[in-house]
Amino acid sequence: MRNAKSKIRNKALDDMLETLRAKIEKGENIVEVYSYKTAIVREVMLVESRDDFKNLGRFLARAGGTYEDNHTVYSVKDRDGNAIIHIGFSDDGIFFGSSIEVRNWG
Numbered sequence: 001m002r003n004a005k006s007k008i009r010n011k012a013l014d015d016m017l018e019t020l021r022a023k024i025e026k027g028e029n030i031v032e033v034y035s036y037k038t039a040i041v042r043e044v045m046l047v048e049s050r051d052d053f054k055n056l057g058r059f060l061a062r063a064g065g066t067y068e069d070n071h072t073v074y075s076v077k078d079r080d081g082n083a084i085i086h087i088g089f090s091d092d093g094i095f096f097g098s099s100i101e102v103r104n105w106g
Contacts (some may be wrong), residue, residue, distance in 0.1 A: 009020055013046070016036040017056060020084070024063050027082065032075040033064035037105050041088035041097035048094045057089055073100055 023029040048059070060076075061068040073088040088095040 014098070021059060024059075024076070027065075028079065030077050030079070031060055031064040033051060033061070033066050034073040034100065034102060035066070036069050037071045037101045038106060039088070039102045041073055041086045041095040041099075043098040044095050045098065046096040048096075050089060050092055050094050053094050056087070056094070060087065062074075068079050072083070077098065 020029060024031060054073075057068045057072075058072040061072070064074060070089055070091050073086060075086050077083045078084060083099075086097045086100045104105070
């Protein structure tokens with residue numbers, strides 16, 4: 001049963017990320033970048049391995065007009081500037097959350 005739940009969660013996450021990617025490419029969503037150690041994802045809903053989402057970091061960095069780096073947070077927002085999700089990268093993980101704390105923690 002644990003495998004089935006994991007597959008359902010991964011499918012739901014893949015679908016959500018594909019929708020975000022499509023909306024960013026169409027200009028419906030924007031990406032705001034908080035560079036190396038300037039923000040922390042809070043109210044974390046999900047933590048995943050960074051290795052499982054290598055292309056996501058590159059895509060968000062390009063969409064935000066920068067280069068991929070660890071300890072970076074990307075806020076995906078709608079055209080009105082309302083945050084949809086915050087995605088933070090560490091050395092090993094990716095954190096999906098509903099808010100961020102902006103502060104220099106480096």
